[in-house]
Amino acid sequence: ADDKPVKDTYKIASDSLFAPFEFQNSDKQYVGIDVDLLKAIAKTENFKIAMDFVGFQTAVDQTQAGHADGMIAGMSITAERKNVFDFSDPYFTANASLAVKKTTTDIKSYKDLKGKTVGVKNGTASQAFIDKNKDKYGYKVKVFDAADTMYQSLNTGSINAFMDDEPVVKYAIIQGQEFATPITPEKIGEYGFAVKKGENPELISMFNAGLKKIKANGQYDKIVAKYMGNDA
Ligand code: GLN
Structure with a gap:
């Protein structure tokens, strides 16, 4: 099935500074809406991730080159990108x-x-x-x-x-x-989690399944509120 992890750990590329979606806190730990959402989804769906905060264009390049299995970086789902990426369901509008x-x-x-x-x-x-x-x-x-x-x-x-x-x-x-x-x-389009077109289809399925669950159980709202307060 498409909805079980195939790899032991998925390498996920992200932006280096895109607050409040990914940024370093005062302890130099990367935090943010994207980070917390993906962690919550990975936990819910039982897959392991290793995130690398390389910058937006580098994340795109690494995912396209297969050096990263997927990316989450406040990435807008656009028609052009759909030619080379498969996107999850949208998780944020910006x-x-x-x-x-x-x-x-x-x-x-x-x-x-x-x-x-x-x-x-x-x-x-x-x-x-x-x-x-x-x-x-x-x-x-x-x-x-x-x-x-x-x-x-x-x-x-x-x-x-x-x-x-x-x-x-x-x-x-x-x-x-x-x-x-x-x-x-x-x-410019809603944010989606992305993989290289045709690659790691299980990651998209697991992301979508996990996103549904964390939206239903309130975790999604909690994460967004944690970083955006009442502004969300
Ligand atoms: N949402 C914008 C895009 O997809 C910006 C993303 C970013 O800078 N991390 O291009």
Whole structure:
């Protein structure tokens, strides 16, 4: 059957910094919604995981190369990705949002980005959106490997805006980043757990079965509330 582990331990790749979905706590332990959800699902379905927090694009590459059995990284289920990945049932809904510094008053629509520089994280749905609309709005694009350097670049003014997932931007603001989101967010697809197309089908089946169970028994809500409070 598809719903039993075939491997002793599944190697799962993830982002290096995508709070509140995966990030290091003060003890340098990786925690977050993705981490806790996958752990709860693995426990429920009796499979073992070893997670590696390598960054978003690297997680995509490792999964495609078969160096990781699957990935969970706040990864949006998009039509393009469905060509090369099999996704689980969606486990979270998130749009992408343009962020500017709180003190920025001259960016109220994409048109206002003319001549400005917009940051994106490599390989993300935000990058696809920002690249696609680059000529239309006449901005430059700067690509980052991780969120910390991108956020820092906004703070120091080397970029004028960045695009990232809305719950991640909101969380950063709650954590003290002085950002604002002046434009209505873009729909980029719901988050899914992913495997390379055609590989490890049992992982998808087990994830879906476990997700149903932890939604039914309240564990899912507890995990989301733990990291997002009443904001979820
Ligand atoms: N949800 C976005 C995507 O799938 C961003 C994911 C991320 O940065 N970890 O591209």
